[in-house]
Amino acid sequence: MTKGLAVLAFVLACSVPGTPLHAKDAATQAGLRLVSSSRAEARLIEIYRLTGNGHISEALTQARKLVQDHPNFQLAHLVYGDLLASRARPVRAIGDVPGPLDTSARSTLSALHHEAQMRIKALRERPPAHTIPSQFLALSPHVKHAIAIDASRSRLYLFANSEQGMTLLSDYYISVGKLGISKNVEGDRRTPLGVYFITNNLDPKSLGDFYGTGALPINYPNVLDTRRGKTGHGIWLHGTPPNQFSRAPRATDGCVVLANPDLNQIIRTVQVRATPVVISQRLEWVPEHSTVERRKPFEQVLTAWRNAKSSGDLNQLLSFYTADFNSHGKTLREWVPSLRNEVKRVRGRTIQLKDLSYLRWTDHADTMVVTFGEVPDGSRNGPTKRQYWIREGDQWKIFFEGVIG
Amino acid sequence: MLLLSVVVTPTRASTHDEVNALMRAGKFTVALDRANAYLNSQPRDPQMRFLKGVIQRESGQTSQAIATFTQLTRDYPQLPEPYNNLAVLYASQNEYEKARSALEMALRTNPSYATAHENLADVYAKLASQAYHKALQFDGNNTEVQPNLAMIREVFNTEAKGQSPILATAREVNRVEPASPSVEDPVRPSAANGIADEEVKSSVLAWAGAWASKSMKNYLGAYSPGYYPGNKSSRKQWEKERQQRILGKASISVQLENLEVQVQGDKARASFRQHYKADSFSASGLKVLELEKIGGRWLIVKEAIGD
Numbered sequence: 034m035t036k037g038l039a040v041l042a043f044v045l046a047c048s049v050p051g052t053p054l055h056a057k058d059a060a061t062q063a064g065l066r067l068v069s070s071s072r073a074e075a076r077l078i079e080i081y082r083l084t085g086n087g088h089i090s091e092a093l094t095q096a097r098k099l100v101q102d103h104p105n106f107q108l109a110h111l112v113y114g115d116l117l118a119s120r121a122r123p124v125r126a127i128g129d130v131p132g133p134l135d136t137s138a139r140s141t142l143s144a145l146h147h148e149a150q151m152r153i154k155a156l157r158e159r160p161p162a163h164t165i166p167s168q169f170l171a172l173s174p175h176v177k178h179a180i181a182i183d184a185s186r187s188r189l190y191l192f193a194n195s196e197q198g199m200t201l202l203s204d205y206y207i208s209v210g211k212l213g214i215s216k217n218v219e220g221d222r223r224t225p226l227g228v229y230f231i232t233n234n235l236d237p238k239s240l241g242d243f244y245g246t247g248a249l250p251i252n253y254p255n256v257l258d259t260r261r262g263k264t265g266h267g268i269w270l271h272g273t274p275p276n277q278f279s280r281a282p283r284a285t286d287g288c289v290v291l292a293n294p295d296l297n298q299i300i301r302t303v304q305v306r307a308t309p310v311v312i313s314q315r316l317e318w319v320p321e322h323s324t325v326e327r328r329k330p331f332e333q334v335l336t337a338w339r340n341a342k343s344s345g346d347l348n349q350l351l352s353f354y355t356a357d358f359n360s361h362g363k364t365l366r367e368w369v370p371s372l373r374n375e376v377k378r379v380r381g382r383t384i385q386l387k388d389l390s391y392l393r394w395t396d397h398a399d400t401m402v403v404t405f406g407e408v409p410d411g412s413r414n415g416p417t418k419r420q421y422w423i424r425e426g427d428q429w430k431i432f433f434e435g436v437i438g
Numbered sequence: 439m440l441l442l443s444v445v446v447t448p449t450r451a452s453t454h455d456e457v458n459a460l461m462r463a464g465k466f467t468v469a470l471d472r473a474n475a476y477l478n479s480q481p482r483d484p485q486m487r488f489l490k491g492v493i494q495r496e497s498g499q500t501s502q503a504i505a506t507f508t509q510l511t512r513d514y515p516q517l518p519e520p521y522n523n524l525a526v527l528y529a530s531q532n533e534y535e536k537a538r539s540a541l542e543m544a545l546r547t548n549p550s551y552a553t554a555h556e557n558l559a560d561v562y563a564k565l566a567s568q569a570y571h572k573a574l575q576f577d578g579n580n581t582e583v584q585p586n587l588a589m590i591r592e593v594f595n596t597e598a599k600g601q602s603p604i605l606a607t608a609r610e611v612n613r614v615e616p617a618s619p620s621v622e623d624p625v626r627p628s629a630a631n632g633i634a635d636e637e638v639k640s641s642v643l644a645w646a647g648a649w650a651s652k653s654m655k656n657y658l659g660a661y662s663p664g665y666y667p668g669n670k671s672s673r674k675q676w677e678k679e680r681q682q683r684i685l686g687k688a689s690i691s692v693q694l695e696n697l698e699v700q701v702q703g704d705k706a707r708a709s710f711r712q713h714y715k716a717d718s719f720s721a722s723g724l725k726v727l728e729l730e731k732i733g734g735r736w737l738i739v740k741e742a743i744g745d
Binding site: 108113115122128131138 | 572717
């Protein structure tokens, strides 16, 4: 069946370069592990699979249903167009649109190719079982969910977290900045990289159509970003306008954009202020059981800091802070009096770090974002604090400390 | 498009032929009156109802034509032509999904119905184009032309096989008188006839070869300058349409089986079973070519398909 073969070729054509894999294997593999992923995407991949296996009629029927259910899903229209066209002529590649295309149509088409490629890639290159992104060194069981974004796969991974550890719940196709990642200055149309937290859940009624069914701002620029002189603001996770089911892999002004059904699921799941959002160029997945071992060195550092603070030895305590420490604009010298007051209030009691979480962010520097409730023995509660640590040689030091709740 | 002309069968000057002739002459009102008068006494007659539908379409009464053909598909679901024409009408209203369904029905009743195959390919191409437009979010300004789908106008034969009217589009029309020797055409040496036969055969094969190799110059050159495409379109339109159809295919294969040739003077008739394959579809069917020797070459003056 020549048309089956012709279309098979287009499925293969959009596979990841350098890792040739039969379309059938790829999609079957993807299909098997797809249960929790976006339903519309799963249907799209199933259409690719059917096409790759030469089941053109069935693929056509399913594509017709998919575009009926999601009339704004451009990629679904594209494969539907290919399948229809394959009835009248050979289709050589995904989106084998005939005729001369103007510049805008050509760039839309290449963006759709890119999107298809990213979706397939993310479904073929699955995180190994029982692994988590390396940034999550310690996550308090009170933090019920976590988000990790892999820009190289245009993918957002949503985790559940509990005493038993982290579990991957779902993952979703996402779009990032038009000019990619590593946001530096305001208006650079890039998505920031780092460890962030969801700061708010904006009422969709207060937003324009452009943002879809909602928006979850994150705390860009964070303390590390500010320290590095990065500028810009208003980085959100948000949805898509009514005429677009999803946007191109690189399409935003720096926000992370999800299809509305996917965003809705995330909005229903996450906790404002608690849910961490790690945005990475490429996530490194490490075995979850290795976490205990990997967190040990920093655990010791934290204990040493805690002991110093408990002991009331201010000089020893100050050795944990960088010279360029800054807390909401206060230099170390300006900040010492309040630290001294805190130490006085502790009165030598042992400090407990409750609900401790720490996420490691490593780029050209090695940093740690630490969150905990600081409760001296005998007290029922204490302030929730966040610290940013940086490794200087073999010494971890605090360059920011503040109360967040 | 392989569209067949409607030819009045000289031996059977029926009301059908008369209505047909009136329609061809553009006298739609009279033709429709005749058809209605006939249908008063023969209300189920599928041929006349079919003609009525064609007249309605030709005279711009699209919704009436749709009603006529829809009713025909209900009463004679085994006939592919009403489905085909229904599809043409739907397509003219940009209802391509409906056109697709109708053509698929036509092909269910007759899987080798070449016209429906070609029309369906056009409808698929149009649907694909619409899908691509949505995928690429072109602005609503769709400048693409509508596909030119072929309407079947023939009266089909209802005489065969009991109650079910059996399609006989091309078989009935374009019939050439049997090549019997006549006074004006004294018996020639058989060798001469043999040579003429071979000439015609090689012309037909050259025509098929030009078609399959998409050599438009040779393909169109195989037709006589006086060739009448038969679907009201001009020769020029027909050539353009053929060009689009043929060059639009990635690959074409045309095979002729049981090629038989009858030569009578400067006229010839070639009949054969044509196996046509283009890209994703194939169709087989009887084809009859009428040729005339013009300027030393055998050129096609009529082309007809049959089931």
